[in-house]
Amino acid sequence: MARKTNIRANRNSHQAVSIDSHAPISFTFDGRTYQGCRGDTLASALLANNVHLTGRSFKYHRPRGIMAAGAEEPNALVGIGVGGRIEPNIKATQIELYDGLVAVSQNRFPSLKLDMGEINSVFSRFFPAGFYYKTFMWPASFWMGYEHIIRRAAGLGKASDTHQDPDRYEKRHAHFDIVVVGGGLAGLNAALQAANSGQRVLLAEDQHQCGGWLRSCDDIAIDGMAGHEWADKTALHLAEMENVTLLPRTTCFGYGDHNFLTLAERVTDHLAEKPAHLPRMRLWKVRARQVILATGAIERPLVFAGNDLPGVMLASAAQTYLNQYGVLAGGRGILTTNNDAAWHSAFALHEAGCLITAIVDTRENPAPAVLKQAAALGIQTRLGAGIIAAHGRLHIARVEIAPLTKTGDALAGEAEHFDCDLVLMSGGMNPVVHLHSQSRGKLKWDERTYCFRPSTSHEATQSVGACNGSFEPSRGIKEANAAALKAVKANGGAAEALDLPDIIARKINYTPMPIWQIPSGLPAGQGGKAFVDFQNDVTASDIQLAVREGYHSVEHVKRYTTTGMATDQGKTSNINALGILARERNAEIPAVGTTTFRMPYTPTSIGMIAGRDIGGLFDPVRVTPMDKWHREAGAKFEHVGQWMRAWYYPQKGESMEEAVHREVRAARQTAGLLDASTLGKIDIKGPDAAEFLNRIYTNSWLKLGVGNCRYGLMCKDDGMVMDDGVTTRLADDHFHMTTTTGGAAGVLDWLEEWQQTEWPELKVYLTSVTEQWAVATLSGPAAQEILNAAGTDIPLNNEGFRFMSMREGHVSGLPARIYRISFTGELSYEINVPARYGMALWTTLMRAGKTFGITPYGTEAMHVLRGEKGFIIVGQETDGTVTPHDLGMSWIVSDKKPDFIGKRALARQAMQASDRKQLVGLKTKDPKQVIPEGAHATLDPDQPPPVDMLGHVTSSYFSPNLGHSVAMALLRAGHTRMGQTVYFPMLDGSPPIEATITDTRFYDPKGERLNG
Amino acid sequence: MLEIKCPYCGLRDEEEFGCGGEAHIARPLADNPISDKDFADYLFYRDNPKGLFLERWRHSAGCRRWFNVARDTVSHQILEVYPMGAKPSTKAGRAAYEASWRRQSPAEAAARNIPQKTRKTSTSKR
């Protein structure tokens, strides 16, 4: 028939319970402007404008239209918004219309009506189940190329690729006594009973108004009101109660352990103007004592050839569009069904002006009541029959209807042809058991209604109403009320049962005929595509093929065919797929089982999950008290853990190498100044502090004198080096430990763990003081003079202030602890002041050192300086498989102590193996060559593969003080290889680098420079 | 996400805690004689049962205290929470503790002081 073009003709406004027909608003779809009403979804507004074609399918690029009216919509996925607000793959059925909304169809090129990808349909026999797996098994190198092309052809929507998301997202944590999910008839009743018992109740409703099916049907009266009126009134009442939080536009998408629910509240998506003070979405993380699920049911499609054409729609969806939005989805319709309930949808449409030309039921005996009503309305019926094929190019135009055998698996006669522009289909109901299943509740197969229903719960949760398979309204409210009472009692509350509302509803038999596929009369694969999973383009024959190829387990079939995957999560496809799988395997559906429903129930914005934890708040950035100075000096920074550390300080025109070499030379020739504030610092106090350290470190600590420092190495209990640092005895019962910058938090964890779990008898307190102290390390021959020039009351002469000791006093009037320790091998003072004096200390030293040529140096120069000395860095020379002995540091492992962490492990036989990798130094034959860190060593550069690898380079630098490169490496039996030549093959094909194995102490091996 | 009752702070979300793996693994004292193989039971081997498991947790983002949790690894039900150094007090927790192979292991025996005269000092060969 000629399709109506006038929007008003398509609206039946007196019935439209969810829209305000006096509030027209405009929106665009694919660049064209349309009119809708406040309260419309994008889907209902498009249908009101006679726009049915909304997208192309995932794999075959088939034209697709709106099939459903809620979260289960598999076809009408669109992109919404402009600029940074573009969001792809949104279900048009879930978008609340606002003035100026911009929507685009997806997956089409160049246009929706003419799509090049449709050619995929022509060649569709090349796209069977498991297509990707089969085609691209070999050669592996081709896969990248194939994937690129196919992904583009078979992709879904596009995200904004140039803009940042301008919206803000919030998270909220909350606790409730009872959470009710779903604000339909059952959910409202459960919430009412729970709230009246004084419980703190959260009621979450996916739509912007409560009521669920009550808004779509016209045959339920409650307390003398129409269903939707009762729903509005009840919701209003609940919202006014102090102990109730009613969240509309909120989808519970996840249900985890210990009654933890995650809900997505869409705060401003429906507003044309987004108020600045509101987040776009709010993620609710809710801990509930009791949960009541009232999530309803979804109508099941029927599987027949061409069931995916635009204009083929779930019967309940068509009724929803009519009653909620006043939209007639067509002018000439046909119903195909296997149950009585759908007949009433057809009657409603017929009475509203859509001529239903035939009702086709696979059963021979529908209820007499519906037969009578059809006769009264003059609708012809075909019983024991089905639509065996649907035809049309961009829209349904004609169907073939044929009688079926009693079991429904073959044709029993010739097909008739009917013209139509709308097909209503209904294959029964699927309870929305997703959340119950996510929370690890079990499902059972219901032989009465042929669907999976919740059986035992794993969490403190109950399912009520349609999601429990109780489709009759009177049964649903009884269940809801009883569940609420039970939940209140479980919470220890006193509950008085409310009177149930007086409900008048049509009596309907909800038992469908179990038929999972309408036969086409042609051999499998030849009868046109009969879709099971519309979103993932999975057909009945794909499932048949999977079974033929040996995939019998439901989990295997799911992955092989992709049915029920992605955002669909089996909402419309699950039972039909199982039915076909069971039939192909000659098994019963319960024996086939079902796949696991996973969170999220509906696609969830990543922006909401990230919330505020983006940009600068993604991870804390820690800066030292001297940070501003480094920035003003033009330092380059590197991240060390969460710290920003000055890396090097390039002067005008200097390269990194030039700057680092200048800094390294200065530290040995005059003086260098390093910001070492980031070093981990732990205050250890208590009568057993020394004993505690004695067990933590590999060396001895009991006899360390007050005021003295000692270097310590700590191992894990497997004997592998874990961290190192200098620890100082401040008093008999008081130590100051330093750790590596990156290891600070881990070491504190480690100490606390041993103190609490293994040695609780030791009286020790551990406190992190990393951020309480600012540290400037002054190093080099002029260090003492500069410190004196800055002014200190601490005598600095070698006799009064020996290497490896600490003195407390003042520097330029600032209270300070000076540690005479050295990571450069030069005379060196680590000056610690309270953090707030850090900047003052730094600028004082820089001023005092100016005439001496003081040079600030960064972490890169620090690395080179320690590399020249062969000092290790834990995490660079070690990787969790290296013992102190491997490092050549046996001198630090006490053999007198009865125990320390790692002691027994170091005595293991494997630790004595002669082929362990050991730390050595390397000198390149060409002194200018710097071996790349990570390069692998071999004894024979000409050995054909597989090449025998000795080990790898851990640190490597050019030493400007020595005039040649220095490197350290972990090599197999390295300590026995002194003087041997090794080769380092290069990735870029250049000749291998030749080097000699040496000691690691390259510079000042006798340590004579420590005293200046 | 689990909800765990810290013995010192009360019920908190799992994200405030860290799991420290199997509980009640006694540490052999270094100078007690024990073979490498027996020592490996302490150092490397960890149980991963299906069902009730006694494990250590710490309230990392709270009071930073360690404690023990008896948790069913299938149902995630937490049977009891008890302090470090204590033994489970529920019947099932106690049974899981007693049933562990560790109770008979030489590593656990070596966690106690062995009298001096029978002691043989293990020495590092390095």
Ligand SMILES: [Zn+2]
């Ligand atoms: Zn705590």
